[in-house]
Amino acid sequence: MRIDTQRLFEAYRQNVFAAAFSVCKNAHDAEDVTQETFLRYHRANKQFESEQHIKAWLLRVAINGAKDVWRSTQRKNEVPLETYMEALPFESQESSRLFEAVMALPATFRSVIHLFYYEDYTVREIAEILHLTQSNVKVRLNRGRALLKETLREDWNDDES
Numbered sequence: 001m002r003i004d005t006q007r008l009f010e011a012y013r014q015n016v017f018a019a020a021f022s023v024c025k026n027a028h029d030a031e032d033v034t035q036e037t038f039l040r041y042h043r044a045n046k047q048f049e050s051e052q053h054i055k056a057w058l059l060r061v062a063i064n065g066a067k068d069v070w071r072s073t074q075r076k077n078e079v080p081l082e083t084y085m086e087a088l089p090f091e092s093q094e095s096s097r098l099f100e101a102v103m104a105l106p107a108t109f110r111s112v113i114h115l116f117y118y119e120d121y122t123v124r125e126i127a128e129i130l131h132l133t134q135s136n137v138k139v140r141l142n143r144g145r146a147l148l149k150e151t152l153r154e155d156w157n158d159d160e161s
Contacts, residue, residue, distance in 0.1 A: 003054060005042040012055055013038075015119060016062045022114040023066035023107055033065040059119070060129045063111060070107075101151045109144030112137055 016037050021030035040061055041054070048054045102113055115121045115129065123141070127134045 001048045001050060001054070003051060005038055008041065008054065008058070009038050012058055015055070016058050018118060019059050019111075019114060020062045020066040022103070022110050023063055024070040025103065029069045030066065033062055033069055036065055037062045056121075056125060056129050059115070063130065067107075097152070098148075101148050104151065105144055105147055109140050109147060112140040113144045113148070116141055
């Protein structure tokens with residue numbers, strides 16, 4: 001199965017960008033990774049089983065590409081999170097705080113949290129996308145949740161002071 005690149009770009013651009021940004025934490029680099037991901041799809045001579053398989057492939061390519069960019073630039077181009085957050089529309093202050101807490105997680109936890117909660121992938125699907133075991137994904141989700149819980153609890157306690 002092949003789908004027109006333009007249609008995929010319109011449908012999944014934001015998902016791919018968000019996945020890339022969750023790794024490299026730089027809007028410019030995430031945009032570059034997004035463009036490169038769709039170019040790779042366009043040039044690939046690969047048949048896919050379904051549109052869901054294509055989306056998973058796009059996210060895997062984006063995450064791997066973002067890891068490469070992050071390593072190669074050694075985070076020298078990283079834009080402060082506050083600068084990026086100013087451009088994002090949040091429904092509430094709590095949504096903004098949650099996003100900030102997720103982005104502050106180490107990359108190993110941030111990726112699985114993003115795929116599970118923001119992209120609605122199952123543990124099995126995340127394991128396939130990231131080339132991990134399902135138990136490793138579960139461990140990363142649990143540790144990421146624990147870190148988020150602690151961070152958000154601290155924020156909440158600070159607000160009450």
